[in-house]
Amino acid sequence: MPDPNAYAAHEGLVGDARARPELWRLAAGLGIVLVLYVTLNAVLFAFIGQLLQPDQAQGLLHGTSTSAALILLLSFGFLTLGVAIAARQMQHRSLAAILGPRRLLLQQFWMVLRALVILGLIMAALPPYGMGETLTQNLALSTWLLLLPVSVIAVLIQTSAEEVLFRGYIQQCLAARFRSPAIWMGVPSVLFAAGHYAPGVTGENALLVAIWACIFGLLAADLTARSGTLGPAIALHFLNNAVALLFISLPETLSGLALYLLPYDMSETGTLRQWLFVDFAVMTVSWLTARLALRR
Incomplete structure (x- = not known):
């Protein structure tokens, strides 16, 4: 576990959460987030579904068309709305407090994003070429x-x-209650991994994908704790998903906005599994690059 002093900046995010650190508040807040997110999405998709043919409605659920992919991605705004309401009601905190100081957040976001784009261009220029x-x-x-x-x-x-x-x-809620980074970094990362565990889609790769998500969560948590804003973690997550969703995507889910598609799906255990291991290495190098960018 890293030196806790390296995470001193995290206190700026956690400070006001310490006034109401009870775990029941977090549990109730997550309940609010879940109910709002599910309800608003259900209303949205029910409304849009009335306007579509049955086959088009099925495609909406998987994001395989341009419009469906946009709707699915934009619907995540309901998640942010749910968090904003839950934090206000249960901890008397604002969304701005969760994000961190606006000016610093934007500065760190662009610093990390710029460094990661440069890294990506360098890696794209190196062999092997293609997948x-x-x-x-x-x-x-x-x-x-x-x-x-x-x-x-x-x-x-x-x-x-x-x-x-x-x-x-x-x-932040867990950090307000527990001092150990193993808890406030580990628990959200495990929950993040659980959200990515989908055997119905990823087949035998399900556990590997969940492990990837857990490690990604730990690295993003580390960047957040070191920087004192969500800017670096958002930059890392954004560039990762932009490449996977907008440039070269897998065909079965959220592929509607991609320029190119791979010829296999997430359950493929041959070539895809090999690239998943490569992605572990790329993720680690990207995290190190982000840390270097933040030291400037």
Whole structure:
């Protein structure tokens, strides 16, 4: 476990949460988040479903069309709304307090994002080239470019929402109650991993994907605790998902905005599993790069 002094900046996020650190408040707050998120999504999808044919409605659930992917990603805004309401009602905290100082958040977000983009360009220029399989064109380049501004915003909303919940609300509430980083970093990361455990979609890769998500959660938690804002974690999460959702995507879920598709799905145990192990290494290098960027 890192030196607790390295996480001194985290106190700026946790300080006002210490006034109401009871675990029942966190549990009730998560209940509010869940109810609001499920209810608002149900209303949204019921309304949109009335406007679509049955086959189109099925595609909406998987995000395999452009409109469906945008709707699914933008619907994560309900998650941020739920956290904002829960924090206000249960801990008397604002969403701004969870995010961290606005100016510092933006500064750190851009610092880390810029460093990670440079890292990505360097890695793309190095061999091996491609992913060993022929990619399928999903969107015409002109269409993809036209959609790119709103696609980027949609991915940013989705990734920010997850960071606000896991590295923001849950992590800060636990840190207000427990001193050990093993708890306030570990518990949200395990919950984040549980949310990514989907044997019905990922098949035999389900546990590996969940482990990947848990490690990602720990690294994002570390960046948040070192920086004192959610900016670096959002930047790391955003770039990771932007590559996977907007550039080269898997075909079965949230592929509607991608320029290219891979010729296999998440349950494939051959080539995909090999790339998952590569992704572990890329994730670690990206985390180290983000830490270096924050030291400037």
